[in-house]
Amino acid sequence: MENEKHEVIVVDNFFTGSKDNLKKWIGHPRFELIRHDVTEPLLVEVDQIYHLACPASPIFYKYNPVKTIKTNVIGTLNMLGLAKRVGARILLTSTSEVYGDPLQHPQTEEYWGNVNPIGVRSCYDEGKRVAETLMFDYHRQHGLEIRIARIFNTYGPRMNIDDGRVVSNFIAQAIRGEPLTVQAPGTQTRSFCYVSDMVDGLIRLMEGDNTGPINIGNPGEFTMMELAETVKELINPDVPVRIVENTPDDPRQRKPDITKAKNLLGWEPKVVLRDGLPLMEEDFRQRLAVPKNFIFTFITFKFLNLIKKNINIFKMKDIFFNA
Numbered sequence: 001m002e003n004e005k006h007e008v009i010v011v012d013n014f015f016t017g018s019k020d021n022l023k024k025w026i027g028h029p030r031f032e033l034i035r036h037d038v039t040e041p042l043l044v045e046v047d048q049i050y051h052l053a054c055p056a057s058p059i060f061y062k063y064n065p066v067k068t069i070k071t072n073v074i075g076t077l078n079m080l081g082l083a084k085r086v087g088a089r090i091l092l093t094s095t096s097e098v099y100g101d102p103l104q105h106p107q108t109e110e111y112w113g114n115v116n117p118i119g120v121r122s123c124y125d126e127g128k129r130v131a132e133t134l135m136f137d138y139h140r141q142h143g144l145e146i147r148i149a150r151i152f153n154t155y156g157p158r159m160n161i162d163d164g165r166v167v168s169n170f171i172a173q174a175i176r177g178e179p180l181t182v183q184a185p186g187t188q189t190r191s192f193c194y195v196s197d198m199v200d201g202l203i204r205l206m207e208g209d210n211t212g213p214i215n216i217g218n219p220g221e222f223t224m225m226e227l228a229e230t231v232k233e234l235i236n237p238d239v240p241v242r243i244v245e246n247t248p249d250d251p252r253q254r255k256p257d258i259t260k261a262k263n264l265l266g267w268e269p270k271v272v273l274r275d276g277l278p279l280m281e282e283d284f285r286q287r288l289a290v291p292k293n294f295i296f297t298f299i300t301f302k303f304l305n306l307i308k309k310n311i312n313i314f315k316m317k318d319i320f321f322n323a
């Protein structure tokens with residue numbers, strides 16, 4: 001936070017980020033934390049609005065789909081109403097999910113997408129599409145200064161450990177010594193952007209002259225199986241990969257074309273996946289209280305347990321056979 005800026009952060013009960021990170025700002029004279037649901041009107045005086053509200057992990061946004069739609073539609077209307085009243089510039093974090101299961105690869109901003117309007121993911125992807133429409137309608141009708149970022153899969157330290165998205169799942173599983181759950185078929189691809197690159201991209205978009213939409217993401221593309229192998233190699237080579245059932249409408253491929261971000265914002269990501277994963281691992285280990293050498297202890301513990309179980313089985317066998 002820069003000294004001359006006053007920052008207001010609004011969170012609600014849906015907030016799944018790390019609350020510890022906010023704690024250090026509480027009490028700072030230029031910081032205000034407000035608990036508020038964006039589906040209700042908000043009265044504050046601000047110059048810029050980063051409208052990030054909405055659960056982003058599929059398991060969270062599908063948990064209460066009607067609320068997800070409300071957050072994207074009513075929440076965005078409220079934030080636009082606020083921006084209009086106080087003359088603030090507003091940035092919406094939209095998503096690569098507006099491209100649905102894309103038939104164009106990589107995805108440019110001009111692509112209109114391939115979205116199932118009645119599927120279980122629609123509350124989020126159609127919700128964000130309406131949010132983009134509302135942004136442009138307020139821009140055209142009321143001259144509002146708008147910015148739209150289409151975020152591609154972002155990861156990094158301080159993610160909720162139980163967020164449910166693939167990177168945090170694999171890292172937590174590798175640290176805990178559990179199988180990495182690759183959802184079938186495992187050939188689906190994603191492009192993962194490290195959080196500091198993302199934040200840099202969003203600030204550049206807000207401060208620049210372009211409305212967007214602009215893709216902000218890392219074009220490095222990986223299959224989920226490749227991601228699992230990379231996590232294994234970097235974090236815990238002993239964990240197995242387990243293929244599990246997938247959820248409906250999972251996009252088969254996703255990779256941003258970032259030509260616009262490069263040309264209009266002078267932005268491109270700096271952190272490659274292999275450098276970003278260990279930074280996230282460090283933070284996850286601290287929060288899970290599993291130091292690096294714990295893996296050895298854990299394996300020994302599991303091994304001893306197995307021996308103990310077998311001893312019990314041998315004992316039971318003795319009881320049965322001798323009965």
Ligand SMILES: O=C(O)[C@H]1O[C@H](OP(=O)(O)OP(=O)(O)OC[C@H]2O[C@@H](n3ccc(=O)[nH]c3=O)[C@H](O)[C@@H]2O)[C@H](O)[C@@H](O)[C@@H]1O
Nearest residue numbers: 056058095096151152153154165166169181182183188224
């Ligand atoms: O950033 C984006 O562009 C979008 O990506 C995510 O959607 P998704 O890519 O489906 O996120 P994940 O749940 O992390 O899934 C990624 C892939 O990993 C797979 N996966 C997920 C979890 C897991 O344990 N194992 C696994 O193989 C899924 O089947 C999927 O193919 C989020 O839902 C959106 O909020 C976000 O806008």
